[in-house]
Amino acid sequence: MNDIAGAIVFTDIVGFTKMTDLHGDDVALSLLERQEKMVRSALPERSRVVKELGDGLLLWFDEAPAAIETCLQLQRDFEATEGDVPLWVRIGIHWGCPRQRGDDIVGRDVNLAARIVDLAGAGEVLCSEATAAVVGALPGVEFEPLGPVFVRGIAEPVPIVRAVPV
Amino acid sequence: MAAPEVIYVSTRHGSVRVVASPGAALAVDGGQIERSPEGRLQIRRDRDASRIDVRCASGSDLTIGTASGSVECTGALGSVRISTTSGKVSVESATKLDVRTRSGVVAVGAVDDECRVMTTSAKVLVGSAGRATVATVSGHVLCGEVDRAEVKTVSGKVALATKGSGRVAAKTISGRVDVTVPSGRKPATRLTSVSGRIDSECPSGTDGEILVSTVSGRIKVSSA
Numbered sequence: 001m002n003d004i005a006g007a008i009v010f011t012d013i014v015g016f017t018k019m020t021d022l023h024g025d026d027v028a029l030s031l032l033e034r035q036e037k038m039v040r041s042a043l044p045e046r047s048r049v050v051k052e053l054g055d056g057l058l059l060w061f062d063e064a065p066a067a068i069e070t071c072l073q074l075q076r077d078f079e080a081t082e083g084d085v086p087l088w089v090r091i092g093i094h095w096g097c098p099r100q101r102g103d104d105i106v107g108r109d110v111n112l113a114a115r116i117v118d119l120a121g122a123g124e125v126l127c128s129e130a131t132a133a134v135v136g137a138l139p140g141v142e143f144e145p146l147g148p149v150f151v152r153g154i155a156e157p158v159p160i161v162r163a164v165p166v
Numbered sequence: 167m168a169a170p171e172v173i174y175v176s177t178r179h180g181s182v183r184v185v186a187s188p189g190a191a192l193a194v195d196g197g198q199i200e201r202s203p204e205g206r207l208q209i210r211r212d213r214d215a216s217r218i219d220v221r222c223a224s225g226s227d228l229t230i231g232t233a234s235g236s237v238e239c240t241g242a243l244g245s246v247r248i249s250t251t252s253g254k255v256s257v258e259s260a261t262k263l264d265v266r267t268r269s270g271v272v273a274v275g276a277v278d279d280e281c282r283v284m285t286t287s288a289k290v291l292v293g294s295a296g297r298a299t300v301a302t303v304s305g306h307v308l309c310g311e312v313d314r315a316e317v318k319t320v321s322g323k324v325a326l327a328t329k330g331s332g333r334v335a336a337k338t339i340s341g342r343v344d345v346t347v348p349s350g351r352k353p354a355t356r357l358t359s360v361s362g363r364i365d366s367e368c369p370s371g372t373d374g375e376i377l378v379s380t381v382s383g384r385i386k387v388s389s390a
Contacts, residue, residue, distance in 0.1 A: 015303040015320030015339070022321065022340050023381070084360050085381055086337060088301075088318060119249065119266050121284030121301035122318045146264060147229030149249040150178055157176050157231050160249075 003097035007067035007131060008105065008113040009059035011039065011074075014088040014122040016055035027085050031055075034087050035078075042074050050105055056117070060105060064095050064134040068141055071125045072165050079123060092117025093127035093163075095134045112158065115151035119160060129159035142166045170244065174202070175230040177211035177218055181253065182230055184220045186241030192226075195219040225261075236270075255288075263295075297332075306341075327390065328353070328374060335377040342384045345376055349389050357385045 013019075013031055020028040032055065039057055040049060046062035047070070061067035071091045078087045094116055096109025112128065120126040132143040142164045148157030173192065175182055180196075192199065196215030202208045211218050222228070227244040230237055236253035239246060245262040248255055255265055258275040264282045265272050272283050274292045281295035287304045294311040302319040309315060309325070314332035317324050324336045324343045330351035336343045342362075347353055352371025357364050358379045366387040378385045 014301070014318075018303055018320045019339055085339065086379075088320075119284075121266075123301070124284065144264075145229075145247075146249065146266070147174060147231055147247045148176055149231050149266075150176075150233035150251075152233075 003099060005095070005097050007061040007064045008094050008096055008098060008110055009061065009067055009071060010053075010056055010092045010113050010117040011035065011059070012056040012090050012092075012117050012120075014090055019085060023085060028055075030083070031085065031087055034081065034083065035089060038077055038081070038087075039074060042070055042077065044070060050103065058105075058110075064093075064131055065138050067093055068125070068127070068131075068135055068138060068163050072141065072163060075123050075125060076165075088122035090117055090120035090122055091125045092120055093125065093131050095128065095131040108154075112151070112154060115154060116158075116160060118151070119146075119149060125163040126160055127163055129161055132161045132163075140165060170225070170227055171207050172227045172229055172245075173220070173222060174206045174208040175218060175220060175228065176208060176232075177235070178233045179235060180211055180215065180232070181217045181235040182220070182232060182237045183217060184222065184228060184230075184237075184239040184241075184243070186222050186224045186226055186239070186243050188224045190221050190223050192223070193221045298326075328376070331374045333375040333377070336380075337378075338380040338383045340382045341380065343378045343380060343386070345378065345385075345387045346390050347374070347376070347387065351389070353387075355387060357387065359383065359385055 044066050050058040050060050078089050094113035098105035098107040098110045143161040146160045149160045150157050197209045197211045197218040224242045225244045229247045232250040234251050237255045239257045242259040246260045247264045249266045252269045254271045256273040262279040263277045266284045269287045272288050272290045277295040280297045282299045283290050285302050290307045292309040297314040298309050298312045300307050300317045302322045304321045306322045307324045313329045315334045317336040319341045320339045322341045327346040328334050330348040351373040352369045353374045353376045355376045361382045362384045364385045
């Protein structure tokens, strides 16, 4: 299989296990459905849901700017969504060349994207500096450097930035 | 005038201690100052050292990355970014602060501008901040004196003391929220709880804004 370059995106519902414990499986299911429905309806062309991962989603975008813009818009939509239980999602993005395995993607770049989302808080979009470099200047978006960060399973610290709407 | 150079401190293991004082030259014990391939001014821990001690000038900007171990910053610093997994993080004073950790305690003295703390279960203590942005899953959040705040937690308790003029927002799922406003202040409040009890002892007015929503937590707004 050939390597392909693109934006690897992980979403993760913050505190999902705790919320399930507090409010039960019906609430958990509704959060999952709300997240998936909103994400699928927000995805532009040349992007897709690769797979569902428990309380998160693995997404693929051919274009890095589209990934950033879509994820920032999703955070605004998540924040504005109505419901007794809020939908708090964190998002991590890495631009890389994963290997394709059927419809799935695998490899170091996928692992790194998964680690980046671990660093994000509710409502945040974090991405690797590599992603920001590919994006370059993007109107309405600033990238705040958070510095080289040690992440599990990756030997060298990874420069991370926070995408912020301005 | 060129922006002051950021000091990067990286160590996978071991603790980091930073002391800032007026006019101090950059000096390090337990580590080496070097230029990274990207041109960064970087401090790396010596292989046999269990801790990096950094002395720097007041107002220095720092980015500290560890995988585990405590981080202690004393003195008045500039913009500070800290990422770690566990261990205590303490910052006495900074102009701006970003902390990311999974667990432990984050203790912050005073931050002029934004104090941003993202954690899973760490207890977050903020003495004062221009703006506090805190998100936890289960960690408790205690902010001593904030002008503006945005706090989200699933089950942690939240206690905020406002300066009485800014916008303070707290959202929890089950965590209790206590907001204290200065005596005599009359904030605009919007307090919502699906099943929790709401108590507000403050008369309503236009002295700042307090927005609290929770699913099952209790909300209490009181005067100092």
